[in-house]
Amino acid sequence: MKILKLLVLTCLSFTFINCNNEQPAAKKITVYTVGDSTVKNGQGKGDGGLWGWGDFINQFLDTTKVTVKNHALGGTSSRTYQNLGLWDSVHKKLNKGDYVLIQFGHNDNGPVNDTIRARGTIKGIGDETEEIDNLITKEHEIVHSYGWYIRKIVTDAKAQGAIPIIMSPIPRNKWENGTIPRNNQSYGLWAKQIAEQEGITFIDLNNCMASKLETFGETGVTGTYFYKRDHTHTAAKGAVLAASCIIEDLKTTDNSLKEYVVDAPKIILPKKFNMFLIGDSTMANNGNDKATGWGVPFPKYVDTMRVNVINKARGGRSTRTFTREGLWDAAKNEFKPGDVVFLQFGHNDAGKIDKAKYRGSLHGIGEDTQVVERDSLTETVHSFGWYLTKMIEDTKAKGAKPIVLSLTPRNEWPKGKVERRADSYVLWSKQVAEKENVPFIDLNDSIAVQYELLGKAKVKPFFPQDHTHTGIEGADFTAKIVAKILKNSKPIGLRDYIFF
Structure with a gap:
């Protein structure tokens, strides 16, 4: 009994001894990133397709040993990042052995004092100052140089036993004679000078990235690494x-952070979703410049870095034949949760039900049927609405989002107005969409209104072959209208993926 008590007391007295022979888990170090929107855009969720490098650098590091915390904030300069208390929130959390990756400069070039952002810093790394009455904060402020603010972050981090690393700002997607200008005479230089003076690691991110981008050329970079609309923020x-x-x-370098770099990183990019186009020749790629569906030019209005546009439309098909021929089953087998499926039929559903192409469907959206004998086969034909409802239900069952569009108008002008079929296929499409509680786009009326604004003479070239099928120019006109509707519709939920 005395021996047992002695053992217990020994374990309690010497806490460094593990009586169960279990080793305490090693504490992870933290890699903090501080910077502007090129390090973390928005909430770091890829809003608008824009990302910062701080959102992906964890994939290059052994996250069983390090934790990456991205504390960058868009719109900040080296000055405002500190004035807003953002650096203080990181500084207080730093432990010995943590790392701080620092990149500022894009916003430091702005005005020192104005009513918009007042975020600029004095150029260089000197000790000169400028006293202002900040027009935004309404407070008296002493503004320092870019280098002064960077140095403060570095010295603060060192005081906590952390290891700061300075990066030059990433390059912008701007080109001059096939090359990307470097910032090695401005913020890149000043960042390097502070790193040298403080005896810490400097990474010339600007030059490294620019050199790699130049190997792709401007056309290879724009639309893959940067968007055309934004030369500063990366995709x-x-x-x-x-x-x-x-x-x-x-x-x-000899920086110890390299010990945590993985040899073969598995880079996971944000997953794209698919946008399927299901319909007839007015949407399809018909291989004919004089009969081009709007789905052909449509992808140029879509953020294809985040969305795959898959055109499954087929010329000459109705809801009935698209279903009967197995085209619908083949398409729906590709649908995945989160995908979007556009459904647009009507032109061919008005065909003969029991003759020739056997593609007509029964009028309306009811449950009535008609038995048809064709090619020694018996077929039960349903209503237009029945087939469309089935497509919607099948799409939902796959976890995808169906969107119903009315058929496009023909180039017919009864009584000087573009033909509408508001009492038939447009109406039935709308009724089915409302019944199934899915979005409906009255493309027929939207296009007709724009045709009427242009006038019959200007619309005529849109239809080089007949009154139903558009050529390339007309297809693009329709695609733009679809894009505009999607861009302006918050309930549909695709505006962030549309360029217009």
Whole structure:
């Protein structure tokens, strides 16, 4: 009994001894990133397709040993990041052995004092100051140089036993004679000078990334690594490229963070969703310049870096024949949760039910049927609404989102107005959409209104072959209208993926 008590007291007295022979788990170090929107855009969720390199650098590191925390904030400069208390919130959390990756400069070039952002810093790394009455905060402020603010972050981090690393700002997607200008005479230079003076690691992210982008050429970069609409913020692939540059340069240094770099990183890019187009020749790729469906030019109005546009429309098909021929089953087998499916029929559903092409469907949206004998086969034909409802239900069952569009108008002008079929296929499409509680787009009326604004003479070239099928120019006109409707519709939920 005395021996047992002695053992218990020994375990309690010497806490460094583990009586169960279990080793305490090693505490993870933290890698903090501080910077602007090129490090973390928005909430770091890829809003608008824009990402910062801080959202992907964790994929290059052994996250069983390190934790990456992205504390960058869009719109900040080295000055406002600190004035807003953002650096203080990181500084207080730093432990010995943590790392701080620092990248500022894009916003430091703005005005020192104005009523919009007042975020600029004095150029260079000197000790000169400028006293202002901040027009935004209404407070008296002493503004320092870019280098002064960067140095403060560095010295604060060192005081906590953390290891700061400075990056030059990423390059913008701007080109001059086939090359991307470097910032090695401005913020890239000043960032390097502070790193040298403080004896810490400097990574020339600007030059590394620009050099890699130049190998792709401007056309290879725009639309893959950067969007055409934004020369500063990277798409997902651009952010990954920036992160890979940091890691690549880090390996050439003696900085201990390189010990946590994984040998063969598995890079996971944001998953794309699919946008399926299901319909007839007015949507399809018919291989004919004089009969081009609007689905052909439509992808140029869609963010194809985040969305795959898959055109499954087929010329000459109605809801009935698209179903009967197995085209619908083949398409729906590709649907995945989160996909979007556009459904547009009507032109061919008005055909003969029991003759020739056997593609007509019964009028309306009811449950009535008609038995048809064709080619020694018996077929039970349903209503237009029945087939469309089945497509919607099948789409929902796959976890995809159906969107119903009315058929496009023909180039027919009874009584000087573009033909509408508001009492038939447009109406029935709308009724089915409302019944199934899915979005409905009255494309027929939207196009007809625009045709009437142009006038009959200007619309005529849109239809080089007949009164139903548009040529390339007319198809693009329709695609733009679809894009505009999607861009302006918050309930449909696709506006963030549409360019217009």
